[in-house]
Amino acid sequence: MTRAASAKKAASAKKAASTRQTASAKETASVKGTASAKKAASAKKAASKTSAAQKASKKASKGAAVKKAPAAKKVAVAPKKATARLKGTAPAKAVVHPPGDESPTALVRRARRINRELAEVFPYAHPELDFENPFQLVVATVLSAQTTDLRVNQTTPALFATYPTPEDLAAANPEEVEEILRPCGFFRAKTKSVIGLSKALVEDFGGEVPGRLEDLVKLPGVGRKTAFVVLGNAFGRPGITVDTHFQRLVRRWRWTGETDPDKIEAAIGALFPKSDWTDLSHHVIWHGRRICHARKPACGACPIAPLCPAYGEGETDPEKAKKLLKYEKGGFPGQRLKPPQAYLDAGGTPAPPLGAG
Ligand code: SF4
Numbered sequence: 001m002t003r004a005a006s007a008k009k010a011a012s013a014k015k016a017a018s019t020r021q022t023a024s025a026k027e028t029a030s031v032k033g034t035a036s037a038k039k040a041a042s043a044k045k046a047a048s049k050t051s052a053a054q055k056a057s058k059k060a061s062k063g064a065a066v067k068k069a070p071a072a073k074k075v076a077v078a079p080k081k082a083t084a085r086l087k088g089t090a091p092a093k094a095v096v097h098p099p100g101d102e103s104p105t106a107l108v109r110r111a112r113r114i115n116r117e118l119a120e121v122f123p124y125a126h127p128e129l130d131f132e133n134p135f136q137l138v139v140a141t142v143l144s145a146q147t148t149d150l151r152v153n154q155t156t157p158a159l160f161a162t163y164p165t166p167e168d169l170a171a172a173n174p175e176e177v178e179e180i181l182r183p184c185g186f187f188r189a190k191t192k193s194v195i196g197l198s199k200a201l202v203e204d205f206g207g208e209v210p211g212r213l214e215d216l217v218k219l220p221g222v223g224r225k226t227a228f229v230v231l232g233n234a235f236g237r238p239g240i241t242v243d244t245h246f247q248r249l250v251r252r253w254r255w256t257g258e259t260d261p262d263k264i265e266a267a268i269g270a271l272f273p274k275s276d277w278t279d280l281s282h283h284v285i286w287h288g289r290r291i292c293h294a295r296k297p298a299c300g301a302c303p304i305a306p307l308c309p310a311y312g313e314g315e316t317d318p319e320k321a322k323k324l325l326k327y328e329k330g331g332f333p334g335q336r337l338k339p340p341q342a343y344l345d346a347g348g349t350p351a352p353p354l355g356a357g
Contacts, residue, residue, distance in 0.1 A: 118283035125282035134209035134234035169198035193221030232278035245288025298324035
């Protein structure tokens with residue numbers, strides 16, 4: 001082969017290779033293009049589907065909104081029912097807010113003024129259960145349920161003479177304790193409680209009454225009311241004692257409309273500084289025992305009548321009201337006494353002995 005022919009062949013081979021490369025590149029591009037197009041189409045389809053789904057979703061949403069409309073109607077009905085209850089179909093105790101249009105500030109002022117007036121009338125107010133130490137107070141308070149403090153005070157001397165410490169009472173023969181506690185009523189349950197709480201004191205608190213609310217309420221027979229009596233009077237820690245008198249009076253005074261003792265405690269606690277809580281409890285309970293009785297409050301002889309929205313619930317005639325007072329003639333030996341003026345005006349009318357209620 002000549003040199004010219006060889007060069008021609010090489011040029012031909014190069015051209016063919018170039019053509020193949022171009023074709024291959026085109027093919028690749030074509031494939032890529034096809035794939036890309038397919039992908040784009042697929043994306044478009046997906047987008048289309050998404051769009052359709054969104055549309056469907058929107059439609060569904062609209063449908064749901066339309067369907068929800070009746071629910072909105074149902075919600076709108078609820079207040080009507082509530083209104084109906086408020087209009088008188090529910091018992092009065094369902095109303096939990098103090099009636100009337102007294103502002104919170106005015107309520108605080110009036111409540112504190114009532115407490116100041118009662119502090120003047122009962123400067124010596126104190127827990128009426130006899131006790132010499134925290135153990136005796138917690139036991140006496142447990143025993144005071146469903147009976148009078150007077151009855152408890154008549155019973156506890158024999159109990160504490162026989163069982164002076166938690167260890168003694170924890171190891172006591174229940175039948176012997178029942179005999180001592182019989183005059184207090186519910187003596188079997190009370191025997192179980194005081195022996196149980198004595199055992200708990202010995203086993204869990206080293207024979208000492210704990211000075212914390214969370215520990216006291218763990219003792220058998222000890223609820224928040226008893227715990228606050230103990231904290232306030234044996235440990236000097238502020239507490240509100242929500243007993244039957246306290247509940248009745250704070251509702252009469254419209255300090256709160258609550259009926260649950262824990263909620264009453266919270267509502268009244270918000271009206272007074274903590275430092276007032278223990279004395280406030282004594283003032284209110286003393287007033288409830290002596291003047292503002294459950295059935296026949298002595299409104300006509302009441303020192304806080306001008307501040308009381310319930311004035312008139314009881315006897316308003318001063319002469320008749322004076323006869324309803326339960327007051328210790330001469331007071332307690334060695335203690336200051338400042339009975340209500342109405343009682344002084346009564347000219348020393350003998351008062352029934354305290355202890356009932
Ligand atoms: S006025 Fe009557 S109801 Fe009011 S606190 Fe005095 S005794 Fe109770």
